[in-house]
Amino acid sequence: MFYSIIHEVPGRIRVKLAGSVPEGDIDALERVLMADPLIEQVQVYPRTASLAVCYRSEQAFADRECVLACIAAVDAASIEAARADFSVALAPRTNNLMIDIANLVGGYVARRWFLPAPLGVLFALWNYRAYVAEALRSLVAGRLDVPVLDAAAIGISFIKGDPATAGSTMLLLGLGELLEDYARATSEHELIYSLLDIPDYATRIPVGDPDLRGAAEERVAAKDLVPGDLIVVRTGMPVPVDGVIERGLAMVNQASLTGEPLAVERSVGDDVFAGTAVEDGEAYVRVRSAAADTKVRSIVNLVERSEALKAEALLRRESLADQIVPWNFLLAGVVALTTRSLERTSAALMVDYSCALKLVGGISVLSAMSQSAREGFTVKGSKHFEAMATADTIVFDKTGTLTEATPKVVEVLAFGGWTRTEVLRFAACLEEHFPHPAARAVVNAAARAGLKHRERHAEVEYLVAHGIASSLDGKRAVIGSEHFVIEDEAVVIPQEARTAIARDLHGLSVLYLAVDGELCGAIGIDDPIKAGAAQALRELRDAGIEHIVMLTGDSEQAAARVAAAVGIDDCRADLMPEDKHEIVERLCAAGRRVIMVGDGINDSPALSAAHVGIAMGSGTAIAKEVADITLTGGDLESLVRLRKLSSELTRRMDASFVQVIALNSALLAGGVTGVLSPQASSIIHNGSTVAFSLRNARPYTLRAEA
Structure with missing residues (x-):
């Protein structure tokens, strides 16, 4: 990438790029540069075609040269690769916010200075139509809410012949809305970025026909899958991408997409989607779309669904905020009747509790969800x-x-004329089809022993929390827990075998293998704590x-x-x-x-x-x-951090609720007594809402419980 240095101090370089940076490339460019371990922060300025890089400068000259080399190495291919990893640009831009604010304020000032008064009034009335339309929608829906309050407050200014006050009130409301939207978007963006860093994995078939036994398999990051790849999903595994089944039959749980709790059958030719999971069966899936796209979709779904899973305390407070709005109108009516002052009446309508409580609470939760993703x-x-x-x-x-879920076979016992090798080989032959940790332990033990376990059994049946049932030479074969093999399958264990199991496998998890009702072996598995x-x-x-x-x-x-x-x-x-x-x-x-x-x-x-x-x-x-x-x-330590984070979120929301109620009550009192003008009330109300929101977007400090 071509560039020229505009300015630099130790640890920071600002460079001019050869051309402007498209909006869709900003995230990708930042991610490419941030991959360098020396670079700590990147800020892209697309309109001025420049970027600033902050970096560690322990070895000033060497580190500077490395950073410049990193900037120079950025090319279209690396940008495209980064964009594929994260296919949508969701970051709210501070410079865009500043431009929006400049347009809003600049337009207002220009109209006040240069438009003749009659045209200024007409323009204010034209802007007011949006507030009236929003208020009418609320009233038609049977709601007496904040849009109605805003429209009434502005309307009073027009009624008393003060279009300048109406215009400034709309300016303040517009500024507050811009800042509130930016604060919420920033929190959502932080959450989505945190979730994107959580890896997904898939089992890919790199070569060979899945109809052939022993087709190669490899575990890969889902983001590395491309359309046309072939993957296999089995019982208990997620479907990491959208695709179509080419072989097999599976019961797929699609609750995350459809809300339907029951699994549905999917077979050859059927579509399957990222975010679903296989409850039973096995299917080979041809990848149809990039994993990055499907992951972004599932994350956005998660963020949207989180709105429907609000805490009871948050719902109660938001409901209380909505219930207060009619009292705002009642208070305004009392003020109008007792003071005959339209200005004080307008001030009573300028302050509401709803926006602040909803925004501050919502941002507190988004910040906690974002920190959760970073914490694990x-x-x-x-x-x-x-x-x-x-x-x-x-x-x-x-x-x-x-x-640890990384159990190891530490002992194998054989009975009924079987050898230990035969027990381990046949057990691995049955267990290789299923993802349970104990099954993996058996398969791995056979692999370490160099045992080839060519399949001799028929189709296998996985009985959840029981074990596996199949047949060997026409005889029923089962492997699983003592409860399954002895009680459910009525396999009789001779006293000699019981004694050997109690002596040699004491304290271990035991898998029992039986064929035709007779115990063939017992496998002792140790799973470290x-x-x-x-x-x-x-x-x-x-x-x-x-x-x-x-x-x-x-x-x-x-x-x-x-x-x-x-x-x-x-x-x-x-x-x-x-x-x-x-x-x-x-x-x-x-x-x-x-x-x-x-x-x-x-x-x-x-x-x-x-x-x-x-x-x-x-x-x-x-x-x-x-x-x-x-x-x-x-990591079980994550549970401790989660408990502490949850408690800190509760404390933050409780404190914010008290502060919002207290401040806005004071503003109402100041407005109705004439101490504060409607404009001052609006400035303080919107400014405090934004300030509370930005404060609640800060990371949580995880302290010990009191």
Whole structure:
């Protein structure tokens, strides 16, 4: 990229570019330059074809040269690549705001100075028509709200023969609206950018025909997918892009797009869409559109849906603000009757509570959602912050939540004439089709042992929270938990086998393999506890969580080991999904405010039953879809930060509510007593609304609970 240096000081360079920067390239140019580790800030000035770069200058000359080399290296290809990564420009521009303000104020001043008075009055009346139209729409809809207040206040100025005051009032309202829109857009933009940095992944088939067994697979970032790529989605996996199914059959949950909670069947030739998830089955999907486009769409949907998931406290306050508007009119009527002053009457109509409360509260939530994304969790609406802040009970799944979800096979036992090698090979053959951590452990153990597990079984059936059923040489083959194999499948375990399992697999999670009703083997799996799990649970107690529960489908021995290590109050093992759901419902019915944390398909019913459901980022797409909050990674410390952030949001909104009510009440009092003119009331009212909004857009300080 061609440039010339306009000005520089140590750590900052401003350069003139060879040509103007299109609006659509501003985000891409900033992202390209910000990729350089030396560059700390980039500001593009499209109208003047220049940009300013702030950089670290520990080694002044060398760092300067590196930054200049980075600027020079920017070309059309790098801009295009960055634009593909983020295909829409959503950032509100400060320079655009300044231009809009200059146009608004400059036009007003020019009319006051140069237009003859009669033309000035006509122009003011022409501008007033928009306020009247908005007020009429509200009245027709049966609403007595802020647009009606504004139209009435301006109209009084015209009635008393003061078009100059009417014009200045409209100017102030216009300025307030510009600043409020900018403040909200800035918060939404920050949120969207934060969410865009959260990676999605896909399983791509780089070569080969999916009809051929053993087709190669690779895990890639979803943003690297391009139209024409072939991916595979299986039970519990997300659909990361829009595409069409070329092979397979899957039950797809489309609740995020359609709101329909039941999965729908999708087969060859059917379309599937990003943001949905596979509940059951397997499908090979031909990518139809770039991942960046579909991700932006899903993020925008999330931001829009968050408006429908407002906290009860926020809804109550916004409702109160709307209910106060009729009292504004009543107050104005009393002032008009008692003072006979149109100016004081206008002042009573110039101040409302609704705009400030709605804007300040909304920006507080957007700022919290944005910080959440940076901290490592995605929150779907402010009601979930409220539930998180008031919760007194937290319920954990075990595998993948309190443990690493990277289990390893540590022991294999064989029975009934089978060898350990045969047990591991056949178990891997069955388990390779499913994404559960225990299944991956078995497949990985077979791979490390160099075992080829050519498929000898028929079609497999995955029974959620139970195990896998198939057939081998016409005989029923099952692998799964003790509950599934022994109780549901009625497999008899000889006493000798029981003794060996109790002795050699004590404290481990155990998978049982049986064929034709006879036990063939048992596989002991160890899943290490997450580093810092015990510390995170202690901090949650310090943050006000009174009761900590663990619910797992694993064995009593494995569950007890984890519970003792991390400090669990109440541990329940050998549970089915419906059991977890029932326990969470009982806790809620007992008056507890419950958080449920899980990662698997079997956790989905319990996640939906809790006051707030939290899915681990490494978990299944179904769990993430059902959950109200998703942790980007598996760090339990994120739960502590989320609790603190939720409490800080509550404190900020409470303080803002009191301040808005107090200030606007004072403005009303000043207006009706004649201390403040309508223009002064408008300036202070709109200025304070913007000031409160900008203050509430600041990052939160995560402090300990009182």
